[in-house]
Amino acid sequence: MSNGRYGKHGGQYVPETLMNAVLELQEAYEHYKKDPEFLQELQALYHDYANRPSMLYYAERMTKDLGGARIYLKREDLNHTGAHKINNALGQCLLAKKMGKKRIIAETGAGQHGVATATVAALMGMECVVYMGKLDTERQALNVFRMKLLGADVVPVETGTMSLKDAVNEALREWSRRCEDTAYCIGSVMGPHPYPMMVRDFQKVIGEEVRQQMMEKEGRLPDIVMACVGGGSNAMGLFYDFIPDKEVQLIGVEAAGRGIDTAETAATIACGKPGIFHGMESYFLQDNDGQIAPVYSISAGLDYPGIGPEHAYLYDSGRAQYVPITDDESVKAFEYLSRIEGIIPAVESAHAVAYAMKLAPTLPKDKIIVVNLSGRGDKDVAAIARYKGVDLHD
Amino acid sequence: MTRITDVFKKNKKVFIPFVTAGDPDLATTEKLIYAMEEAGAGIIELGIPFSDPVAEGPVIQEADNRALAAGFKIDHLFEMLKKVRQHTEIPLVFLTYANPIFTYGRDRFFAHCKETRIDGVIVPDVPYEEKDTLKDDAVRYGVEMISLIAPTSHDRVQMIAREAQGYIYLVSSMGVTGVREKITTNLGEIVEKIREVTDRPVAVGFGIAEPAQAAEMAALSDGAIVGSAIVKIVARYGKDAVEPVKAYVREMADAVRKVS
Numbered sequence: 207m208s209n210g211r212y213g214k215h216g217g218q219y220v221p222e223t224l225m226n227a228v229l230e231l232q233e234a235y236e237h238y239k240k241d242p243e244f245l246q247e248l249q250a251l252y253h254d255y256a257n258r259p260s261m262l263y264y265a266e267r268m269t270k271d272l273g274g275a276r277i278y279l280k281r282e283d284l285n286h287t288g289a290h291k292i293n294n295a296l297g298q299c300l301l302a303k304k305m306g307k308k309r310i311i312a313e314t315g316a317g318q319h320g321v322a323t324a325t326v327a328a329l330m331g332m333e334c335v336v337y338m339g340k341l342d343t344e345r346q347a348l349n350v351f352r353m354k355l356l357g358a359d360v361v362p363v364e365t366g367t368m369s370l371k372d373a374v375n376e377a378l379r380e381w382s383r384r385c386e387d388t389a390y391c392i393g394s395v396m397g398p399h400p401y402p403m404m405v406r407d408f409q410k411v412i413g414e415e416v417r418q419q420m421m422e423k424e425g426r427l428p429d430i431v432m433a434c435v436g437g438g439s440n441a442m443g444l445f446y447d448f449i450p451d452k453e454v455q456l457i458g459v460e461a462a463g464r465g466i467d468t469a470e471t472a473a474t475i476a477c478g479k480p481g482i483f484h485g486m487e488s489y490f491l492q493d494n495d496g497q498i499a500p501v502y503s504i505s506a507g508l509d510y511p512g513i514g515p516e517h518a519y520l521y522d523s524g525r526a527q528y529v530p531i532t533d534d535e536s537v538k539a540f541e542y543l544s545r546i547e548g549i550i551p552a553v554e555s556a557h558a559v560a561y562a563m564k565l566a567p568t569l570p571k572d573k574i575i576v577v578n579l580s581g582r583g584d585k586d587v588a589a590i591a592r593y594k595g596v597d598l599h600d
Numbered sequence: 601m602t603r604i605t606d607v608f609k610k611n612k613k614v615f616i617p618f619v620t621a622g623d624p625d626l627a628t629t630e631k632l633i634y635a636m637e638e639a640g641a642g643i644i645e646l647g648i649p650f651s652d653p654v655a656e657g658p659v660i661q662e663a664d665n666r667a668l669a670a671g672f673k674i675d676h677l678f679e680m681l682k683k684v685r686q687h688t689e690i691p692l693v694f695l696t697y698a699n700p701i702f703t704y705g706r707d708r709f710f711a712h713c714k715e716t717r718i719d720g721v722i723v724p725d726v727p728y729e730e731k732d733t734l735k736d737d738a739v740r741y742g743v744e745m746i747s748l749i750a751p752t753s754h755d756r757v758q759m760i761a762r763e764a765q766g767y768i769y770l771v772s773s774m775g776v777t778g779v780r781e782k783i784t785t786n787l788g789e790i791v792e793k794i795r796e797v798t799d800r801p802v803a804v805g806f807g808i809a810e811p812a813q814a815a816e817m818a819a820l821s822d823g824a825i826v827g828s829a830i831v832k833i834v835a836r837y838g839k840d841a842v843e844p845v846k847a848y849v850r851e852m853a854d855a856v857r858k859v860s
Binding site: 385 | 657658668673674697700702704725729747750751752756760776
């Protein structure tokens with residue numbers, strides 16, 4: 207078996223044209239992840255630039271209203287750039303800089319990873335090109351403009367389904383054209399090794415902070431931690447530190463779109479099959495000939511036909527559970543959290559909030575749930591208005 | 601000795617055309633196979649369309665899309681190839697991605713390959729490190745796994761060449777498939793490194809469209825592979841592409857065979 211396996215999942219399925227670039231990255235990461243100076247620099251950036259640690263907030267009104275388990279929100283939405291994506295962008299761009307790369311390329315779905323990468327590229331004085339499905343550039347026009355403000359070029363991808371997976375395809379193609387001076391900053395725990403491991407390592411700070419903050423506030427570990435899952439980076443970042451603590455239940459919340467019994471879904475664990483795509487063996491939404499399925503979710507950030515290989519392994523081994531949440535449920539949660547706590551969540555994160563709303567009332571009051579609020583919802587306001595048939599231009 | 605190495609033994613230089621199966625339909629693909637053989641192709645590469653072909657440029661991506669939109673199924677391809685094998689034994693090589701083979705079922709896929717006497721498979725997203733994913737099934741059914749070597753392969757060239765089967769697909773330039781005006785990579789140097797460790801034939805692909813380019817690439821290797829330039833003709837003429845493709849392949853194959 208090759209490098210970077212999680213059970214049978216993972217691996218390095220990239221064309222030979224990219225193999226040396228991937229191996230170069232692997233070698234560099236293996237070196238720098240043990241380099242105290244690199245880790246110190248990254249810590250300083252987390253703290254001084256990204257505003258870490260992010261707060262762990264007890265959602266008292268929500269808890270009382272739901273009448274069951276105590277709910278805490280991990281406020282990744284309060285990070286600089288408004289989502290957990292900054293953690294990974296800082297890590298990968300700092301690594302790219304150490305490797306002597308001058309140019310960063312990235313894919314983005316909702317635009318949060320693109321914004322985070324453009325931000326860090328600006329900070330580090332690097333050239334930045336972001337690939338974004340054309341449909342997503344329309345759904346998330348505000349983020350496109352933000353990236354341009356930050357000095358990045360945004361390339362609308364018009365191939366395939368014109369969404370996140372196609373943006374990954376184009377970024378991979380561009381990387382194979384120009385890998386000598388260019389680093390590809392993947393936004394999730396997916397792709398060929400070392401990406402799933404590296405992105406998880408740059409995100410695991412989320413779970414580590416939750417552990418410490420929970421010990422301070424409650425003197426014990428949470429019973430359940432949950433997060434939305436597209437590729438799965440915010441969930442992996444939350445879960446990782448708790449994997450050895452068997453008493454902590456890990457729940458990933460997938461985007462069911464219009465429902466897992468429809469073709470308009472992005473729920474990979476619920477509806478997918480094993481496959482090999484985008485550099486990794488994992489689960490994918492696909493047909494019987496292995497053609498990757500068009501996926502759908504209201505959330506451009508969860509609109510991906512696969513899931514990171516470590517999640518696939520956590521699912522196989524039973525260590526984590528994965529549940530689907532529909533568009534309707536997530537929009538209700540989006541509005542609910544806005545009103546009851548005064549926090550507008552990203553529509554991605556609203557999927558996790560929606561499942562907490564289902565689960566909390568069924569649990570006793572001494573149970574503790576931590577929901578990862580992976581991003582803030584400002585970017586989604588226009589899309590939610592459209593979904594509800596409100597014309598903002600009136 | 602396999603049918604692939606045989607072709608390279610019998611012909612000093614081999615021209616290898618590529619078409620995407622099912623573009624615009626499988627009936628046309630079948631006719632294209634006969635026409636390209638008649639026009640002087642030594643081996644034919646057939647692309648099995650994939651929804652997300654990351655190693656392909658826009659021309660072949662669009663061909664894949666056309667084939668899939670027209671209802672391409674792997675089962676239909678094998679049915680068509682059973683007919684083809686009643687008429688010709690020209691070596692046939694598939695080019696496709698890991699997922700169609702994996703999901704169709706590796707054993708089932710290669711069993712059908714054997715049945716239709718498919719000689720080799722090229723799977724761009726299965727590099728050397730991952731070759732065990734397909735190798736056992738391919739070997740069991742006598743299908744050769746054809747490896748790619750790229751301008752960026754550097755210290756990997758000999759490692760890959762040593763274990764190569766069929767022919768070595770030498771990628772002419774960085775990036776994805778598609779026509780290029782000029783090929784600037786120092787391919788001669790890479791071919792030399794390959795020759796040091798194996799006597800497997802080497803064919804150059806990516807970016808070749810003109811007869812002079814094909815001759816140049818064949819001169820420093822054992823053959824030239826041309827995909828996008830042919831797929832463009834199919835895109836333009838659709839079901840009427842057989843004659844124009846035949847004329848083009850004849851011109852290219854002649855140019856390659858004249859190289860000594």
